[in-house]
Amino acid sequence: VQLVESGGGVVQPGRSLRLSCEASGFTFRSSALHWVRQAPGKGLEWVAVISSDAGNKYYADSVKGRFTISRDNYKNTMYLQMNSLKSEDAAVYYCARDHPLAAGTMDYWGQGTLVTVSS
C-alpha cells in the first residue's frame, strides 16, 4: 500500500490550492479515504473523509464550506480542494486509508504535503 500526496506549497491568505493523493497497492475503489492535518509542532486534526463511491463526504467544522474532498476511482486519486485559505490552515496534510476492519481508523498514511499560508 502506498499513498503519495502532492500539491502543497506557499499560498497567500484567501487563495486556493488543490492537494492530490495518489494511491497504489490496494483496491482503491473499495476504500474510504481521509485527510488529516498537522500544524507545525502541533497535534493531529481530522479534516475530511470520503466514502469509497464518493456518495458520502464529511468535513471538520473548521473547513466546512471552504474545502471539498473528491476522488477519481479511475485514476486512483483523491483530492482536497482548499479555498479561502487562512493562516490557521497551514499544516502538513496527510491522506490516509480507512481501515477495512475498523471504519474510522486509518491504517495507512502518506508522507504528507506541506501547506504554508503566508502573504
Place this chain on the structure above:
Amino acid sequence: DIVMTQSPDSLAVSLGERATINCKSSQSVLYSSNNKNHLAWYQQKPGQPPKLLIYWASTRESGVPDRFSGSGSGTDFTLTISSLQAEDVAVYYCQQYNSIPPTFGQGTRLEIK
C-alpha cells in the same frame, strides 16, 4: 464533538521499564450495536506520519510488537508498553471513531529516562 484528553503530556521511562499512557473521552465511545470501543492508538516518530498501533481499544494492528497493549472501556483507556525499547521514543495519540468528526487526543511525548 467528543473531546479526547491524554495524560500525561510527556513521560520519561527507563529502557526495559513499563510505560503507561492514559486517554479519557468526554463521552462514551462504546458502541452498543457491536459492543466495541471505538478507540485507536497511533505512534508518530519525528518526521514521519502516524502509525496505527491499536484499534477497538485493544486489538493490535498487524505487525505491531506485542509489548504494546491497549485496555479500557467506555470513557477511560490506557496504552501500555510493557518493556520500553529505544525505538519506542515517539508521540502517541489516541483517537475516537465512534462519531463524526473523529477526534484525537493532544498527544503524549514518550522519552527515555
